[in-house]
Amino acid sequence: MIFGKSHWITPDQGIKKEWLITNGIGGFACGTIIGMNARRYHGLLIASLNPPTERFLVMSSVSECVLVNGEKHLLHTFKTPDFFAHGEYYLEAFRYDFIPEFYYRIESMRIEKRICLRNRKNQVAVVYRIINPVTCRIQLAPLINFRDYHGLSVSGSLNFSTEIRDREIIITPGNTDRKIFVACSDGKAVESNCFFYNMDYPYEHERGFDGTEDHYMPGYFDIPVSEGEEKTITLICSFDEPVDITDGEFIIAEEIKRQKALLPGFDGDEFLRRLVLAADKFIVERNSTNSKTVIAGYPWFTDWGRDTMISLTGLTLVTKRYGDARDILYTFAKYEKDGLIPNLFPDEKNEPAYNTVDAALWFFEAVYKYLRYTGDMKFVKEELLTVLKRIFKAYREGTVFNIKMDDDFLIYAGNEHTQLTWMDAKVDDWVVTPRHGKAVEINALWYNAAMVMSYIFEQIGENNADYSALAEEIRKSFIKLFWNANKGCLYDVVNEKGKDDKIRPNQILAVSLSFPVLDGELAKSVVDTVYRKLYTAYGLRSLSSDDPEYKGIYIGDRYQRDGAYHQGTVWVWPLGQFITAYARVYRNDKSLSEKLKAFFIPFHDHLRDACIGNISEIFDGNEPLIARGCFAQAWSVAEILRAYAEDYLPLVDP
Template sequence: MLRVGAEVLRDVALAARREWVLADGLGGWAASTVLGLHTRGAHGLLAVASPSARAPMLLLARVEEALSFDGARHELGANDYGGVLHPRGHEIADSFLLDPLPTLTWEVADRRLSRTVARIHGEPAVVLAYQYEGPDAAALEVRPLLAYRELDARQRENGAVRTAPVRTGQDVVLQPYEGCPALALRLAGAAWEGDGIWYRGFRYVRDAERGLPAREDLFSPGLFRLTLRPGTTVAFVAWVGAIPPATDPLARMANERRRIRALGDAADGLVPDLRRAADAFIVRAPGGGRAIVSGYPSAVLSVREALITLPGLCLATGRHEEARAILLALTARVEGDLVATRSADELSGVDGVDTGLWWVVAVERFREATGDAEFIRSRLQGPLLAILEGYRAGTRRGAGVSPEGLLAHEESATPLGSLGASAEGQPPRRAFAVEVQALWYNALLIGADLARAAGQSARAGEWAALAARARDSFLRAFWSDRHGYLADVVDGTGADFSLRPHQLHALGLPHSLLPRDKAQRVLEVARRALLTPVGLRSLAAFDTRYVGAVAGDGAPTPPLDRGAAWPFLAALYFDALIRVHGEAAKADAWRWVDGFAPRLADGTLATIPEAFEGEPPHRPLGGLASARAVAELLRLVTRLGRRPAGRTTRPERI
């Protein structure tokens, strides 16, 4: 349970930095700040995964509420209209509670109105429950504001919108644009008043900081009006398509609260919060089965991201059957040397030359967690061998084994590094990237072990010998005694010794490429120059290109590859530290976890954002919620095992 008091809610600058996100298990979400002030175009109440669009669609952006009594009307919202805050609902906001659904409460003249939001798991729907307490009756207005756009688009006032509902009655059915899904609205016992008006000039300050479109107009087809008696609770429902018969929205909300709470049962410390956060990224795939989205709000179905996050999201949480199903689904898309990328209707590209290598590592993580050798032998071993043979023979994307045994790759428009697709400003990393070599070495040894277990001793010997050759060549090409760490990239012009965290893959994956003395030196450099309380910097602080913090509120956000701290990389760092220094290093890992835990009560509440500033105060950057960050912290905490007695890492109050 996380609580935000009036002292934060009434300070707009503080409240605007605390966000929440709910997922629907389909790739859709609801998200906002604790005050309901939208600071991103991705904030909204009903965003849905769209099979006909390449990105999620935000349908219901927000609702504007007002409470009237004794001849006075009190508007409850808070919107940024280009520096003008209107209405001023923050002045009567009393509390915010995440338990685990977000509830915002306003108090005015001895009257209290609470609004709880729930996305219904497995349904394209949102429920808003309003609970009223006061000495007498009050009138509630609920006005929906529609966006009806893809995630990165922005709506402007236009003449194409259908101003009138398609149908009214028990439900108000809207379809503001031809070809877009219909939206059914319901507020039982309320009267609908149609007017069809535009709200112009919303400004999203976080988008402005990131250089994204930050202005929008929203359309409202009308409003619901309802009289509230003291002690009553009513529910507003928005549902894509028709609302199913006999739907009890308050019961559905109660079921969703119980479902989320149960995800953290039988666990202690930080694990319950992380398990609940992890559940948001495991979704129903468009064609059925299970899939993993990379984060919110982007909700990308990337195979590469699924392979990296599967050990934490599924294996560390005991969701082994879902791990099997996801691995099988990804295996079906193996194409000899690579795994296809994105969703089923986006098979034209690939995530990068390392995707197939991540698949091999994911198989090894699955074996370690489940011990299910028969499943691997019967269902995964064949594709695994095909992947390794495909790399050795040369892939369609220009990857192939060099005479030295390293995996060479041509320039790619997609960054290959551990920072992934989010670091799109990062220059392409060509020829020999350090983490690709670490993945290649691990894939060869994992394949050799599986071949040996299958009685294929000759093939096992070939791959083990190739791995040994790759290791020797790697050390000659990448290691620098002068720097005390590894090159980030080696190509025909030389070696790039920019200090970045990619090289930790050479120490933290199941098979290390470095002898202990060299590994110790890399870890010491990483501790001094990359490690922060919120993750590892993407670039060392001593680099002249380093930008560790946003210049100030409203200032542009620097590219995330220029020094932002990435929380997911901390797990890799501590994997390597424990390998080199043994069980004693777990105490260092626990200290870091304890220091990081309060971040779940700041930024995006009860989950982990994509990145943070590299310098104090380490404000959140990038996406609202990152599958990698949650998965890797879960994997780390699970690896650490039972925590020292007397410690707690669960934030209870803000």
Template sequence: MSYLKFDKSLMINLEQSLPKEMLRTNKSGAYHCTTIVDCNTRKQHGLLVIPIPELDNDNHVLLSSLDETVIQHGAPFNLGLHKYQGDCYSPNGHKYIREFNCESVPQTVYRVGGVILTKEKVFISHENRILIKYTLVDAHSETTLQFRPFLAFRNANSLCIENDQIDKSYEIAENGISCCLYPGYPRLYMQFNKQVSFTYQPNWNKGIEYIKDQERGFEYKEDLYVPGYFELPIKKGESIIFSAGVGEIKPRSLASMYNKEIGMRTCRTSFFNCLKNSAQQFYLKRGKDNYLLAGYPWFKVRARDSFIALPGCTLAIGDQNMFESIMNTAEKALKHFMATGESDAVIQEIDTPDTLLWCIWALQQYAKETSLNTCTAKYGKFIESIIEYIRKGKHPNLFLHENGLLYSNGKEKVISWMNSARYGHPIIPRSGYLVEFNALWYNALRFAASIDADEAHDVKADILNELADKCAISFKDMFLNDCGYLYDYVDGNYADWSVRPNMLFALSLDYSPLDKKERKIALEVVTRELLTPKGIRTLSPKSHGYNPTYVGSQEERENAYHQGTSRPWLMGAYTDAYLKVFGFSGVSFLERMLIGFEEEMSNNCIGSISELFDGNPPFTGRGAISFAANVGEILRVLNLLKKYNHI
């Protein structure tokens, strides 16, 4: 099966091609993102988008796009594409596209009369540099290429408007130029691997529109600065490489740099390889520290998301070293938080009450992939310190009560992964005893006890098991209702009857406070009311407030965010729960449920999985175009099913 290959009929149909986006990253925070027809539809799109820590904690678009023009017999054929007011697209370069293929690197094939030109894009690992290789496959007469860079030099979440603060000057670089439009930004070097002429012709290209931002109710018009154009001849069979980066480079090294980067690529010719490639795009290296980004194009490093995504994005693709590197960075940050109460400069939301519990869950997956002894040797003391920190009530919003359960205050501030808010207040005020917090807590106690279960630590293990026993009794009394499923949260005399997916963790974790019969009944409710081809709904259609479609203004989207939309990452917990109840006989059913995700490889962000999906057919992908927890958990599901098939 060809996952990421699209023919002429789709490419020239903007209704079909514009919704498909592609993403490349350098694993250090920078990225290139656009549609498969190279028409930017979001303000976050760009050829070179990089973090600039000296300015802020956001990404910045330096080079928005590069318009190519093929010239033959003095006639120009512009291959660019931009949207302007009134659904006007210009200069309609997509009509020359004959094929787009992204199985190795993004490759576009153009045909202009007798000219066949290919374009391939590569982002250099751990360097703020993108290379674009143009190859003239066929031509019957002399051919010239012209390139117009569209510059932004702005925050990726803002827009650029024509202004007189811009610095229009440029400096000559070897086979190119460099420029810097505003103070505080690095210089952008645009160079070629052969001699090129540059014509200074400064111009503002006004009124470019981004349809995705318009759909989301945000500002969507911008002006981009074009300093002039590059021009050079190209012969049949010749390849030309363009480089855009924040440092000057020797043009003669571009070909070897391009080939070296190509050799490091995972060919995306299967479902697994697509997800593996996507998982590695979330890796973030800052100095000696390694992190996992929550998603693209706007998410940063978020503590809970990192721990949920980490096992799948590393262990499930055979990268134990990366798991350890990312976990070691997180361990330092968590230890500092537990000692001082201070947040981390890079890892956001480290103070949320369930972060520590998800950290232990991630380490539990590590123990299963390596061994309990290996996990104990590396992280045993760390796990013990987390348990003691919680037991002694040191967390500012996680309280261990006499009944053995954990209590958190979520009335004024979001505290769980269901974090939609309006004016800073939770739309879903989950507060008190949260079902997944306490399922994770019970699991953490039993897991920590198993680590301490040797002669030297028998007393510690006994204490933890005794607390877990108390927790299990209270858990059933607190959450298990007469309908056979679990309350979502309980606070005082109020019990939330909404059918939500958070109960899944009491069914899926290695240690559950419920017996098999209780888990089976609750799982039937989840399957009947929450399961979709694109994940698990955040709320049952039978529950009050069901709102499955994530569209409209920001307020409308926030209201729908956790009120019925489907989340792919919850398939990890669903798979664990299903296999614990049905064993090997459940494998074929779960494999069929993955078909919906395999279809997504050629939708939305090709080769990856969107943040969320509508809860009703046709289950359209929405939100961030590539989400780490979704990719990681589907990879973990694939790995788990593979093991079952080899039993």
């Protein structure tokens, strides 16, 4: 994917497209196509100190200065409150395939810059190739930091000691013995020991936060270039590990080889290929289990149980990464507690949080999908079945957060002060979307879980009658309680206040799960209502736009954003479930393949927008559906990939 100057006529336009690369252990690098850092999360090396968490900004950027005949040409684009450096004026093109590549021109001299992380290492390589050079000097100054990636630094808080060697700068952050190594393949290191003040981040101001910080500049690498001397220069930044290689071309070749190894069987379909490569960015190592997990979204989420279970099919099974799927299921099974699996693993060294009612129920769906793709009943029986039994028993008999099967066989959860479903926005004591009681998707998942248990017991030759009988009781109660005959769809939640008839996307799970609790005309009516009331090009609105509480724009401070998060904001992941439900109820439509194809067309364009090659978390509910939230979200990628592979491709390539 190649972008030219028409995409950065103004800097504001240029920062609308971002790039992301990852290292498989929770670390990452990201920025904009004009090379300007516009978020506190942008940087060339955000290292994971305890994979995949404890992420720290280590190197923000590299300030590149080219001196030709005494004239300075600054390739670095940046903004401070009172100054704008337009390095993008020299930028001719930005290219993204496996890694980001920048193409600059200074008169007749071209400079190509590529950025690459080393897999499973907190190391980044920035590789410059000088073509058609004139006599000049290139000075590369790394902007160093050492702060939590959610934070901001001021010069007074940046305390470093620095050692300058011939082609290496070694920085030790204060109050630690951990080291940052910056090495260059050419030139000589020169000490500067100064600060870059007031780098300004427009996206932070947009989100209602402070957005200005300082970085440490320990020195720079001074590299002479003679006329006609084409050369490649590699700058390496490494955290906690001395630099062992400064051959940037080799590092890039190894990473591209690794990514290409993910693609056999997917090369014939460019859309599918892009999604498979996007999926790779979310699958990472977790130290605490010596196993795999899923980063819910970049740039600010860690691994969340609900997101992981929803994402597992698309990220690992569709992509044929069955070993990773097994590892992920093992990781979360290991952390089961009181019949729940973690809602999230925090960045800090704390116990995971368990405040979720649906993550454990999605676990059943993930296990069932794993079985359908792999047939690996041995692993499920030996490693997961005991956990599945504990979860099911806990929901049936009662567990923490007031989660319990009621007399009508349906699950009740929470109270007015909790937010246990995926619509979980809470600001201080304000639960924005209160859904305690019997939520529609929770009970669709509960029925699905009973059917999954019945299936497993049948497959291993044990009596499944208890589970199948319970499933039937759940189904009958579900239809009786949730069916809204006036609107031809399902109530969203039922509790002591009554039946909430707000039209939300949660009801689609009653038709889309592996074992749908609805079928026939009821299922078709739900799909048609959701299509008519909630569908947009990029996902389903979280609340119908004709509802008086609808919020169509997700922007502003925390109160404004969280107030809109599930009150109209468009979410991508339910669209995957909707596509599956649509394909199910219209399976006899002779033009079904063309109708399904139309659902994916907008994402061909979106892969060239926001975070290039990825899919955003959310969009405004109002047109023109501006991308918001995390610029790369696991379940967004996973659900579009899953629905494309499971529902659309079999129709066009049976």
